[in-house]
Amino acid sequence: MQTITAIPKQKSIGSVQFLPVNLFASVMGISGLSLAWRQASKLFGTSLVIADIIGIAAVLIFIILSLGYMSKWILYPQKVKDEFKHPIIGNFFGTITIAILLLSSVVGNYSELTGQVLWIIGTVTTLVLSFIIVARLLDGNHEHGHAVPAWLIPGVGTLDIAVAGGSMPFAWAHEVNLLSLAIGGIVALVFLTMILSRLIHHTPMHAGLTPSMLIMIGPFEVGFLGYVNFEHRIDQFASILFYFGLFLFIVLFFKVFKKSIPFGASWWGVSFPLAALSNAALQYAMFVNSWPLIxxxxxxxxxMNIVLVVLFVRTLKSLFNGNLLKG
Structure with missing residues (x-):
């Protein structure tokens, strides 16, 4: 008698060893969305409860991702080391430090002390990472194809120090913010020139990296926010930063948001530049008080709300389908 034993196939969501570091960009985008709704409450009178709920979600997602990535670091240290040394993926470690900086602004609305502690942690780690990345690039022998928008993340990260630290009460915060604007502004300018040269003169980037093109608006919109928080005013220089970032967003929108580009964790790269643009647009609209800008x-x-909801739903679907964390 032949016995056939049917063993049901168990579906696995994958392994933590394949947890991509660029998922921390989701915390940046969601934190930025929370801050944008807080701005919207001043301009449109919307409820602060919206900002509160989104802010809580950003904190929870950061905790979950941090626990996951620490587990990956402990269990698969070589995987983390390889990611950090990668000429493209290594730049996405900046999403962790920037997420901490943005969370300092979110949490600071409820606990000034906690916000200040997070800002100090985020500032130190962002400056250290920026130093490592720039020093590594200056070692030379880098391929033209590696000059991608992700290079901007560590530079934009230092600009976020001033974005989150404009109201810090420490006597030394003014000079640290000025230092961060100097580093972020010049590094972003140099890197942006190299990236544009690569995009114009060489073969197009891999489809999976296409969403990251939106990062190129970051230096202008994050620069606007950092400069305004530092100077505590909006002048013509700030206006130029905002308007060029808006123009670049319109140009890149039709190149990035295409159905032909497959979904992946890299899509979260559109969330934080879009959040920066939204916060800048709300702040500028309040300043000018003109209905077209409003x-x-x-x-x-x-x-931004539509994009982040779609990204969140598709990420969960990808996770439970076993696609997000597979090798």
């Missing part, structure tokens, strides 16, 4: 700010805020 309408633009509202459209960008709605668009």
């Amino acid at each position: 309408a633009i700010a509202a459209i960008i805020l709605v668009l």
Whole structure:
């Protein structure tokens, strides 16, 4: 008698060893969304409860991702080491430090002391990482194809120090913010020139990296926010930063948001530049108090909400399908 034993196939969501570091960009985007809704409450009178709920979500997601990535570091240290040394992926470690800086602004609305501690941690780690990345690039022998928008993340990260630290009460915070604007501004300018040269003169990037093109608006919109928080005013230089970032977003929008580009964790790279643009647009609209700019700010805020909801749903679907954490 032949016995056939049917063993049901168990579906696995994958292994933590394949947890991509660029998922921390989701914390940046969601934190930025929380801050944008807080700005929207001043411009449109929306409830602060929206900002509170989104802020809680950002904190929880950061904790979950941190526990996951620490587990990966402990269990598969070589995987983490390889990622950090990778000429492209290594730049995404900046999403961790920037996430801490943005969370300092989110949490600081409820506990000033906790916000200040997070800002100090984020500032130190961002400056150290920026030093490591720039020093590594200056070793030479890097391929033209490695000059991608992800290079901007460590530079933009230092600009976020001033974004989150504009109201810090420490006597030394002014000079640290000025240092961060100097590093972020010049590094972003140099890297952006190299990236544009690569995009113009060489073969197109891999489809999986296409969403990261939106990072190129980061130096302008994050620069706007950092400069305004530092100077405590909006002048013509700040206006130029905002408007060029807006123009670049419109140009890149039609190149990035295409159905032909497959979904992956790299899509979260669109969230934080979009969040920076939304916060900048809301702040600029309040300053100018002109209905076309108010309408633009509202459209960008709605668009950001739609994009982040779609990304969140597709990420969960990818996770439970076993695609997100597979080798």
